[in-house]
Amino acid sequence: MPIKLRDFPRTHFNMPGNAACPGCPETMGIRYVKMALGDKAVLVIPAGCSSVIQGISPKSGINFPILNIVFAAAAAAASGMKAGFEMLGRDDVQVVVWAGDGGTADIGLQAMSGAAERGDDIIYICADNEAYMNTGIQRSGATPYGAWTTTTWTGKKEHKKNIPFIMIAHDAPYVATATVGYPQDFIEKIRKAASVKGFKYIHLLAPCPVGWRFDPALTPEIAQLAVKTGLWPLFEYHNGSLRISSFSRMYRNKEKRTPLEVYLKLQGRFKHLKEDDVKVLEEYIDRLWAWLDLLEKASHPSDTAKQLVKESK
Amino acid sequence: MGYKIEEPQTLFIAPVSKPAPGSVGKTGTWRNEKPVINEEKCVKCLLCWLYCPEDTILRREDDMVYIVYDYCKGCGICAKVCPVDAIEMVPER
Numbered sequence: 076m077p078i079k080l081r082d083f084p085r086t087h088f089n090m091p092g093n094a095a096c097p098g099c100p101e102t103m104g105i106r107y108v109k110m111a112l113g114d115k116a117v118l119v120i121p122a123g124c125s126s127v128i129q130g131i132s133p134k135s136g137i138n139f140p141i142l143n144i145v146f147a148a149a150a151a152a153a154s155g156m157k158a159g160f161e162m163l164g165r166d167d168v169q170v171v172v173w174a175g176d177g178g179t180a181d182i183g184l185q186a187m188s189g190a191a192e193r194g195d196d197i198i199y200i201c202a203d204n205e206a207y208m209n210t211g212i213q214r215s216g217a218t219p220y221g222a223w224t225t226t227t228w229t230g231k232k233e234h235k236k237n238i239p240f241i242m243i244a245h246d247a248p249y250v251a252t253a254t255v256g257y258p259q260d261f262i263e264k265i266r267k268a269a270s271v272k273g274f275k276y277i278h279l280l281a282p283c284p285v286g287w288r289f290d291p292a293l294t295p296e297i298a299q300l301a302v303k304t305g306l307w308p309l310f311e312y313h314n315g316s317l318r319i320s321s322f323s324r325m326y327r328n329k330e331k332r333t334p335l336e337v338y339l340k341l342q343g344r345f346k347h348l349k350e351d352d353v354k355v356l357e358e359y360i361d362r363l364w365a366w367l368d369l370l371e372k373a374s375h376p377s378d379t380a381k382q383l384v385k386e387s388k
Numbered sequence: 389m390g391y392k393i394e395e396p397q398t399l400f401i402a403p404v405s406k407p408a409p410g411s412v413g414k415t416g417t418w419r420n421e422k423p424v425i426n427e428e429k430c431v432k433c434l435l436c437w438l439y440c441p442e443d444t445i446l447r448r449e450d451d452m453v454y455i456v457y458d459y460c461k462g463c464g465i466c467a468k469v470c471p472v473d474a475i476e477m478v479p480e481r
Contacts, residue, residue, distance in 0.1 A: 081451060089443040091459035092410035097418065097464035104439040136406045249410025258438055284463075292464030293440050312404040 076257045083110060093136025095128045098291025100255045100298070102128060102200050103135055103231070107258050108171060108200065111265035116143070116169040121149035121183060121222060123175035124209045125202070130247065146182040149174050150163060150190040153197045169269050176203040176217035180236050190227035191245040191274040198268050198275045201238060204283040212286045218357065219306075221352045223344040224286075230347060234359055239278045240366070243312050248273035250312040254280040256298030257322050260309060271313070280307050288343025302326065302331040305360045308367055316374035319367065327364065409459065417441075419462025421477040423455060429474035434473060436466035
């Protein structure tokens with residue numbers, strides 16, 4: 076169901092005057108979580124920018140009840156919290172893990188994998204800003220090829236770890252990707268995840284103005300360009316079937332995609348890239364879409380058959 | 389038996405903070421440029437309200453938006469996403 080902006084109440088979804096940098100994608104993301112779930116949600120936040128954004132005690136800058144926990148235990152703590160709510164008979168409360176890419180792809184991976192295997196009824200949202208931004212832009216498993224960080228100052232030599240595909244391999248009931256550039260899509264996906272029982276995973280691309288070296292005003296635009304260049308395909312995997320989301324569907328066609336240089340040139344972290352590096356990234360995009368095509372065709376055999384009949388006519 | 393449990397007489401402060409605006413003070417002092425809304429041009433699409441990371445753009449009853457300058461950090465996202473250029477970034481002082 077499409078989102079109507081006028082239907083939202085006129086309340087604070089996030090607390091103004093928090094410690095986030097200007098143009099922060101994480102405060103945007105947390106706002107959309109509040110818009111989607113309302114007051115019936117509890118956040119579990121491992122170490123990262125979001126635990127700093129809350130600001131100084133006795134005030135908190137995020138409008139949620141929050142448990143702050145160590146890096147490696149976010150999903151495990153959320154599982155325990157959900158079990159506690161179930162014992163109290165409060166099934167209406169959603170337990171949401173809001174972790175960064177370091178807390179998901181590197182340090183928190185085993186706890187998340189365990190929670191997914193047990194099928195605990197939680198929503199895991201990874202706000203992926205592609206490096207350890209809070210401690211000073213160190214490389215993480217989710218940093219893309221060629222990106223400058225303080226620990227890869229000639230550009231990273233390895234590709235980004237594809238966490239959504241790892242979660243699809245866990246056969247989680249709901250896996251999705253989103254960006255802060257398309258909030259309506261993200262809010263819809265959280266609402267859908269809340270209606271599904273079991274382990275839900277949403278990977279949110281969050282362009283960080285400080286770490287990616289761009290003007291804070293461009294945060295939504297960079298997020299939209301990541302989708303338009305095909306580098307960040309938006310998709311949903313629900314009960315074993317994969318669908319490309321509506322905002323990403325037209326970029327399945329290679330000619331309709333925006334040239335990758337447009338996206339790279341806006342960011343200071345890709346300033347040193349040469350033509351060969353851009354080619355490596357373009358090949359990565361093609362490989363990514365080949366995987367997605369394979370998964371989509373395998374989960375919708377009737378669609379593929381229809382298309383084959385159409386082509387043969 | 390007159391047995392009574394004494395209540396502990398300690399000054400216990402729970403490590404809990406509550407959501408409130410201005411957890412690090414008035415962040416409006418951070419900004420270099422100030423967004424100003426031209427109400428004649430505004431078409432009430434609410435995109436600036438949707439994209440504002442700081443929740444400093446609020447809605448009136450008639451869906452006209454206004455900015456709380458006490459906390460606006462001046463990132464400029466609202467001016468960038470506005471489809472009719474109704475928001476202008478004016479340098480402070």
